[in-house]
Amino acid sequence: MPATHEFTTLTYAVRDRKAYLTLNRPERLNAINEVMPAEIRDAVQRANEDDQVRVIVVQGAGRAFCSGYDLKQFAEEDAENRWNQGPLWDPIKDFQGMKANTDNFFSLWRSLKPTLCKVHGHAIAGGSDIALSCDLLVMATDARIGYPPARVWGCPTTAMWVYRLGAQLAKRMLLTGDTIDGTTAAEYGLALEAVPPERLDEAVEALADRMAGVPINQLVMQKLMINQAYDNMGLAGTQTLATLFDGITRHSPEGRWFRDFAERDGFHAAVAYRDSGLPIPDGGGPPPG
Template sequence: MTSVRYEVSDRRAYVTLDRPDRLNAIDDSMPAEIAAAVDRANEDPDVTVIVVRGEGRAFCAGYDLKIYAEDESGRWSQGPVWDPIKDYQQMKRNTDDFFSLWRSLKPTICQVQGYAIAGGSDIALSCDLVVMAEDAKIGYPPARVWGCPTTAMWVYRLGAEKAKRMLLTGDTIDGVTAAEWGLVAEAVPAEDLERRVEELADRMAGVPINQLAMQKLMINQAYENMGLHSTQVIATLFDGITRHSPEGRWFKEFAETHGFHAAVAHRDAGRRIPDGGGPIPEP
């Protein structure tokens, strides 16, 4: 593994996103490595609980758009003729890799410090329980342009109105608000984050693995009956469209011309993305 670190201790498997110099941004290797780590933990009889965390200052700052947005031949932006199925196959594979955390027979706890934004929020919200530092931030800023959350977990965790509040603005919220809204299980002071996650893992570690698996399967089945899989299919297709719409191509060209950080600053400042594209302004 090059982007994820896997360790086992005291009946826990620790899956650590390990690109701290890039705030654990998602590269081509990370999604499959997360899934491989989950498989490994599920096959290990000495593991009861999986803890997902990020090395350094942040949990995960989303896809590494220094790679994907600034490169003219970036993986997630095809040429003038877009093949939606090719795009869907690639992104659905990543979505399924993230969602291995949800479908894991063993419970998954996500520990969030710093940021869990964009694709990082997809990873976090695929876990069974999320514990955030009170000052950490979670959100999906690419909802403004160039993205749609492929796991679709915002609506399943928040309900329609608050999911719209987040995805129609691309805003982020802190851990305290996320816990108040029911998006995450708890928010605690940053200095208590690891301790609280370990307390939850301790509590679960005393339950037989088959009991944990049956409770998860029962709860997850209710969500499947609500159409979770079909919602993810639509969300993943929409994600590809957002990156190849006129506005999405405009954003990509802006990033190629002025750099990803300038493009994000334009997006997050609330400045208008020109309908149908338009001239690329100075940042």
């Protein structure tokens, strides 16, 4: 099946019992815009309704899997107050928008058919939310994954770091905002496997083909059984809290400090300071410099 034309942020194709969902904004390193989350959900639904599909492979076009939300314009300008509502913040409006995105990403986890994520380049911030919503990750050894906005202006709404890593390693990642390479991600158990970049396609195809030989009924029952254990651990409640916290981080004094920094010096300069390890002031204050 050729790539379809109804999608604007991704392509969808089916070959050999596998559906390929490819994030397709390479000029922006597949950054998440307003349209992408719902298109991911629609593509997952399409694959689940197709009796020819047994496995969904999620990947990114170009140099990266996904660089996160396309926040440059929102942090620097945000004339419509999509991410910052001004002095009067409506937390429920914020929650509704971010929860919708989280649910759209999590269609990959809720998909009856298994989802396999192929990570090259970067899976950063919201990009890591998409990757960690998949059942399995295979990463290039030199790929990077992490949630730098944990330092300021973000909280991972899917909450999958703790469910993937346990408390200690999740705290190691989210209390620093560090990124790690594919080799380290595999050592932590975040990725199933890390392989040299030139072997990434081969490794993903081999695993996808192995699963695609299993009857759909068997795949669905095994996945539902495993997912139910996470639901019993309180996954839905954790995501609700994380999504509320994400909105708070963007409207806290420190969050407003970050936005002021971005408006004055540009989003990239603000991100570079955030990720540098230099202290971020409690309670905000004027941007450095």
